[in-house]
Amino acid sequence: MKLKSHGRFDYSALPHRPLYDWPDGRRLAVYVGLNLEHFSFGEGLGAVLAPSGQPDVLNYAWRDYGNRVGAWRMLELFENLSMPVSLLVNSSLYEHCPELIAAYRNRGDEILGHGRSNAERQGDLPEAQEQKLIAETTASIAAHEGRPPRGWLGPWISESDVTPDLLSEAGYGYLLDWCSDDQPVWMRTRNEPILALPYPQEINDIPAIAVRRAGAREFADMIIDNFDEMREQAKAQPLVMGIALHAYIVGQPFRLRHLRRALEHIVANLGDDVWLTTAGAIAGHVEKLPAGIVPGSISGSAPGSAPSSAPGTSQL
Template structure:
C-alpha cells in the first residue's frame, strides 16, 4: 500500500460548526431593520501581584514586576472611570467583561457599570490564568466559581462568557453550555453569530469578538498608536456599514482601561466613537447579549455532525 502523502491525510478538526460562505446565508435584520450591530466590549480585569500572567507595557523584570502590575492597576483606578464617563457622554451601552475577583479587589467598580444598565459578561476569575491549560475538572471549577460570584453579585446568571486570554480547551464550549451559558465570545471566525454544537446534542452561540479592533493585539502587540487604533475603528466601521447592505453583520470593539483609558489614547478613541454615534440612526448600538438573543431566534439550530478526529 502506498503511504499517504501529507495532502492525502485527514486534518484534525474541531467539529463545532460546518463551513458556511457568507454570501450563501439567509439574510435577516437586526431590530429596527438595521443591518449592522455594533457593541463595545470593555474588559475589566484583575491580576496577581508577583506571579501569573499579565499584559506588558514593557518587558517585565523579576517579580514582583511593579512596572507592569501598576500600569494595569491604573486601569481599574483611573482608566475605567474615564471610559465610563466617555460612554455616558456618548450614550453608549457596553458589554462589560468581568473577572469575578474584581468585586473584592475593586469594590464599586463593577457596580458603577451595573448602574448604567450595562451587560455583565463572565470573564473568568482573574486574568492571571488561562482556563485552557487546566484539566476538565479544573476548568469546570473555574467556570462554576466565576459564575457563582457574578450570579450572587448581579442577581442573575451571566448569559455570555469570554475566557481569560481568549483561552479555550477542547471541552470549553461543552462546559459553558452545561453551565447554562447561552453564548461565548472566544472565536473570531465570522462576522455573524454562529451556532456551535456541543456534546450530548447541545449547542451554544458564538458571537463575533474582535481580534483586530482590539487594543491589546493592536497597541501592545503591533505597537499601533492610539491614532492608528482609532483610525482602524473608523475605517472598519465605514466598511462594515457599507458591507451590511448585503447581510446582517456584527462589529465589536474590544477595550482595556489600562490601554485606551490613557489620556493620549482616550482622545482619539473619543473621536472614533463620536464618528460611530453620528450614524446612530443607521446602526444597532447594543450589547453582545442582545445580539445573541436576537440571532438565536432567527438561526436554525445546528444539525449534529461527527466530531472530527482530535477535536
C-alpha cells in the same frame, strides 16, 4: 490530506447564507466589549514590557491603572455618548474594586464572565479544574448581580478542547472566544449548542497597540474605517462589529482622546441601519430566529433551536 478539525461548526461562506435583519430592519450591529481585569500579585501573565521576575510590579500596576483611573474616564465617555457596554469581568474584581462594577451596573450595562483572574488561563487546566473555574466565576457574578451571566470570554481567549462543552453545561448561551466570522454561528457541544458571537482580534487594543504597536491615532482610525466599511458591507447581509477595549490601555489619556473621536464618529453616523447594542442583545435576537437561518442551526427544527450533536456531525 484531511486535517484535524475542532468539529464545532462546518465551513460556511458568508455570501451564500440566508438573509435576516437585526431589530427594526437594521443591518450592522455594533457593540463595545470592555475588559475589566485583575492580577494576583506576583502571579500575573502580563505582556513582556521589560526583563522582570515576580512580583511583576510593572504589569500589575499597569493593569490596575485601568481599574483605578482608566475605566472611570471611559465610563464618563460612554455616559456622554449614551453608549451601552458589554462588561467582561474577572470575578475577583468584586473583592478588589466592587464600586467600579457597580458604576457600570447602575447604568444598565451587560456583565459577562471573564474568568476569576487574568493571572490564569483556563486552557492550561485539567477539565475538573476548568469546570471549577467556570463555576466559581459564574457563582460570584450571580451573587452580586442577582443572576448568572449568559456570555463568556476566556482570560487571554484561552480554551481547552472541552471549553464550549463546559460553558454550555454551566448554562451559558454564547461565548466570544472565536473570531472567525462577522456573523454569529451556532457551535456543537456535548450538551446544548452555544452561540459563537463575533469578537474582534483586529479592532482590539491589545493586539493592535500592545502587539502590533499601533499608535492611538491609528487605532482610532482603524475603528472608524472598520465601521464605515462594515456599514457598506452590511447592505448585503447583517453583520456584527465588536470593539474590544481594555481600560488600562485605551483609558490612558492620550489614547482616550482618540478613542473619543472614534466613538463620536459612530454615534454621529448611526442612522436607521445601525444597531448600537450589547453582545447579549445580539445573542438574544439570534436565538429567536427561525432554525436554518444562522450557520449551525438545523432547517425544520423549532425556531431558535440548534444542534446538540457531537462534534463531527455535518450541519449547515
